[in-house]
Amino acid sequence: MGTLSPKKLEIQKREQKILDAARPIVVREGYQALSMERIAEAVEYSRGTIYNHFSCKEEIIIALAQKGAAKRVDMFRIAASYQGISRFRMLAVCYAAERFVINYPDYFLFEQIFNLDSVREKAPHQRQQLIHTCEIQCMEVVTGVVRDAVAHGDLILPDDVTPERLVFGLWALTSGAYGLTFTSQSLPQIGIDDPYAIVRSHVCRLLDGYNWNPTSSTHCLNEEFAKIENSLSKLF
Amino acid sequence: MGTLSPKKLEIQKREQKILDAARPIVVREGYQALSMERIAEAVEYSRGTIYNHFSCKEEIIIALAQKGAAKRVDMFRIAASYQGISRFRMLAVCYAAERFVINYPDYFLFEQIFNLDSVREKAPHQRQQLIHTCEIQCMEVVTGVVRDAVAHGDLILPDDVTPERLVFGLWALTSGAYGLTFTSQSLPQIGIDDPYAIVRSHVCRLLDGYNWNPTSSTHCLNEEFAKIENSLSKLF
DNA sequence: TTGATTTTCTGACACAGTGTCAGAAAATGC
DNA sequence: GCATTTTCTGACACTGTGTCAGAAAATCAA
Numbered sequence: 001m002g003t004l005s006p007k008k009l010e011i012q013k014r015e016q017k018i019l020d021a022a023r024p025i026v027v028r029e030g031y032q033a034l035s036m037e038r039i040a041e042a043v044e045y046s047r048g049t050i051y052n053h054f055s056c057k058e059e060i061i062i063a064l065a066q067k068g069a070a071k072r073v074d075m076f077r078i079a080a081s082y083q084g085i086s087r088f089r090m091l092a093v094c095y096a097a098e099r100f101v102i103n104y105p106d107y108f109l110f111e112q113i114f115n116l117d118s119v120r121e122k123a124p125h126q127r128q129q130l131i132h133t134c135e136i137q138c139m140e141v142v143t144g145v146v147r148d149a150v151a152h153g154d155l156i157l158p159d160d161v162t163p164e165r166l167v168f169g170l171w172a173l174t175s176g177a178y179g180l181t182f183t184s185q186s187l188p189q190i191g192i193d194d195p196y197a198i199v200r201s202h203v204c205r206l207l208d209g210y211n212w213n214p215t216s217s218t219h220c221l222n223e224e225f226a227k228i229e230n231s232l233s234k235l236f
Numbered sequence: 237m238g239t240l241s242p243k244k245l246e247i248q249k250r251e252q253k254i255l256d257a258a259r260p261i262v263v264r265e266g267y268q269a270l271s272m273e274r275i276a277e278a279v280e281y282s283r284g285t286i287y288n289h290f291s292c293k294e295e296i297i298i299a300l301a302q303k304g305a306a307k308r309v310d311m312f313r314i315a316a317s318y319q320g321i322s323r324f325r326m327l328a329v330c331y332a333a334e335r336f337v338i339n340y341p342d343y344f345l346f347e348q349i350f351n352l353d354s355v356r357e358k359a360p361h362q363r364q365q366l367i368h369t370c371e372i373q374c375m376e377v378v379t380g381v382v383r384d385a386v387a388h389g390d391l392i393l394p395d396d397v398t399p400e401r402l403v404f405g406l407w408a409l410t411s412g413a414y415g416l417t418f419t420s421q422s423l424p425q426i427g428i429d430d431p432y433a434i435v436r437s438h439v440c441r442l443l444d445g446y447n448w449n450p451t452s453s454t455h456c457l458n459e460e461f462a463k464i465e466n467s468l469s470k471l472f
Numbered sequence: 473t474t475g476a477t478t479t480t481c482t483g484a485c486a487c488a489g490t491g492t493c494a495g496a497a498a499a500t501g502c
Numbered sequence: 503g504c505a506t507t508t509t510c511t512g513a514c515a516c517t518g519t520g521t522c523a524g525a526a527a528a529t530c531a532a
Contacts, residue, residue, distance in 0.1 A: 011509085030354035035489060046511045051491070115419040116349060118266035128421070135422045161437070164426045168416070169409070169438035176412020177404070183351040185364070186371045190400045201397070202405035202442065209441030209452075216445075247480085271518060282482045287520070 015053050017043050019067070022060050027106045031061070031113050058122040065114040066127060068107025069134035072100050076141045078235050082228060086149035087212050091221065092228045093142055094174065094203050098196055099236050101178045108178065142167045155212040169206060174199055200225060251289050253279050255303070258296050263342045267297070267349050294358040301350040302363060304343025305370035308336050312377045314471050318464060322385030323448050327457065328464045329378055330410065330439050334432055335472050337414045344414065378403045391448040405442060410435055436461060 021042035025034050034057055040047045054060045079096035082089050101108045113119055120128060146163035149155040157166065180187065181195040192198065200222075208215045257278035261270050270293055276283045290296050315332035318325050337344045349355055356364060382399035385391040393402065416423065417431040428434065444451045 030357065031352065032354040032358070036491085037489065047490090048492085048511050049509080052509080056491080113352060115415070116267065116352070117419075118268040121266065122268070132421050135420065136425065139422065139426055162427055164428060165434050165437075168413070168423075168426075168428050168431070168434055169441070172413035172416055172435070172438070173405070173409045174412070176410070176415065177408035179351070179412065179415065180404075180408055183353075184371065185368050186375065187404075189372065190375055190404075191398055192400060192404050195404070198401050198404055199408070201401075202408070205405070205445030206438065206442045207445075209443075209445035272520085273518065283519090284482050284521085285480080288480080292520080 014043070014045070014049075015063075018050060018053055019060065019064055022057075023064060023106060026061070026064070026113075027109070034060070055124060056122055058119045059124065059127060061110055061113050061119060062123045062127045062131065065107070065110040066130045066134070068104060068110055069131050069138075071104060071107065072097075073134050073137045073141070075100055075236055076138050079232060080141045080145055082232065084224075085214075086145060086152055086154045087207065087214060088224050088228065089145050090142075090149070090207065090212070091203070091225060092232060093145060094170065094200070095225065095228050095232060096236070097174050097178075098199065099233070101181075102196070103236060105182070108182065112179070112182070139164065139167060139171075142170070149212060155210065157210070161210075166210065170203060173202060173206065177202075250279070250281070250285075254286060254289055255296065255299055258293075259300060259342060262297070262300070262349075263345070270296070291360065292358055294355045295360065295363060297346055297349050297355060298359045298363045298367070301343070301346040302366045302370070304340060304346055305367050305374075307340060307343065308333075309370050309373045309377070311336055311472055312374050315468060316377045316381055318468065320460075321450075322381060322388055322390045323443065323450060324460050324464065325381050326378075326385070326443065326448070327439070327461060328468060329381060330406065330436070331461065331464050331468060332472070333410050333414075334435065335469070337417075338432070339472060341418070344418065348415070348418070375400065375403060375407075378406070385448060391446065393446070397446075402446065406439060409438060409442065413438075 018039060021039050022034060025038055025042070036047045036050050036057060039057075039060070040050050043050070054063065075096040076093055079092040080089060082092035084092070114131065143163040146155070146157075146166055150157060150163070157163070177195055177199045187193070187195065204216050204221050208217070254275060257275050258270060261274055261278070272283045272286050272293060275293075275296070276286050279286070290299065311332040312329055315328040316325060318328035320328070350367065379399040382391070382393075382402055386393060386399070393399070413431055413435045423429070423431065440452050440457050444453070
């Protein structure tokens with residue numbers, strides 16, 4: 001089962017080769033510049049062969065987005081296993097989210113493209129499903145931390161707030177902020193020159209709003225962030 | 237000056253006619269389906285004539301996004317003039333942001349498309365500038381409310397938090413949440429079936445985190461939201 | 473009204489990219 | 503070594519773009 005004929009193996013490798021060729025084109029020249037022609041040229045196969053792997057260029061973008069989504073799941077899992085009390089573990093996950101966009105800004109870009117209906121709809125459903133699965137896995141990791149917090153008494157959730165709903169807020173805050181960071185031209189003009197630091201501080205305030213102990217007022221969370229950074233940065 | 241020849245006037249009107257034709261195509265069939273051909277057919281002019289108005293279809297999308305951005309500025313201004321204490325005015329603005337995406341989901345869609353570098357770059361700089369200006373105007377309206385809050389002593393901002401930075405958080409939270417609402421397939425599966433209500437609650441928690449008086453614990457903000465809804469809904 | 477002048481509009485054209493498929497080429501198996 | 507299967511290719515038919523020479527319409531002056 002694990003032994004594939006050399007030919008099959010070559011084909012599998014080529015899929016990665018195609019993605020590796022497509023990636024810098026999108027990153028350097030934008031999605032518009034990506035064409036099957038360009039990719040075929042780069043990998044030195046004919047266009048027909050590329051079509052044996054991917055039904056259209058949208059599917060290539062989705063495949064790239066999926067690689068990114070899988071990477072994020074990995075990073076979240078590592079972060080969630082940070083040794084510490086629940087709120088610090090939560091900060092560790094937020095740190096992972098931050099590092100994901102910093103380390104892999106192109107993956108973040110692919111996700112943005114994928115998010116357009118017009119792109120998503122052209123690709124086969126199965127690919128979409130894979131990304132969806134990663135999203136759910138990330139959610140599970142983070143809600144896991146929230147549940148642990150509740151179990152340990154660090155956090156008391158209001159009746160109408162499930163762990164998923166709390167995490168939705170963090171997800172919205174971070175993805176929204178990083179999205180703005182990449183796309184809004186207004187930020188420097190209004191004095192937002194370190195969006196990552198601002199996100200950290202807002203995350204802390206939001207969690208303070210839920211009284212997730214220890215709160216900012218009782219514990220220096222910046223210091224803790226430094227510790228998290230120190231222990232996780234080598235793992236990403 | 238105000239008197240244009242009938243011909244010039246007709247041309248101006250046609251610009252709007254083109255946008256009106258493009259809008260439902262994008263909304264109903266997605267950005268991919270938008271072509272100069274289709275538009276020309278709908279407005280009953282030749283493709284060449286459309287090109288006299290817009291240099292490419294990207295510019296049409298941007299023009300649509302700009303209309304939306306201008307609408308949002310209007311709504312924010314109306315909301316910010318809500319009669320009440322600062323925190324309620326802030327909620328009124330958040331309500332305006334919510335209503336904007338509910339009333340004009342297509343404008344929100346155009347903004348998402350505009351946010352892709354590959355689309356934005358193809359259109360003339362001047363159009364981008366118009367959207368940028370609207371963004372700044374929205375920011376000014378909202379920071380105005382924050383400054384009033386500080387002036388009235390309802391809010392004490394930490395040293396490192398400017399009004400712009402606080403607003404950035406709200407902007408990220410709301411735009412992120414509405415973006416997810418439109419694009420993530422995972423939400424229903426994880427029990428997020430009323431994202432708008434969740435955003436409201438997170439906004440309140442975030443402002444609680446900054447101790448913007450009155451906080452959720454001292455005043456029922458849901459009740460206030462109902463009042464805001466009642467008095468603003470007819471204005472939008 | 474007329475014709476000269478300017479403005480506006482059109483559709484044919486050259487081009488770029490897509491997705492397909494018959495048949496060439498290569499790999500595999502007997 | 504040859505038959506069978508798999509893989510690969512590039513020509514083809516299409517869709518859509520952006521341009522521009524010249525047709526058509528509007529404007530204006532006498």
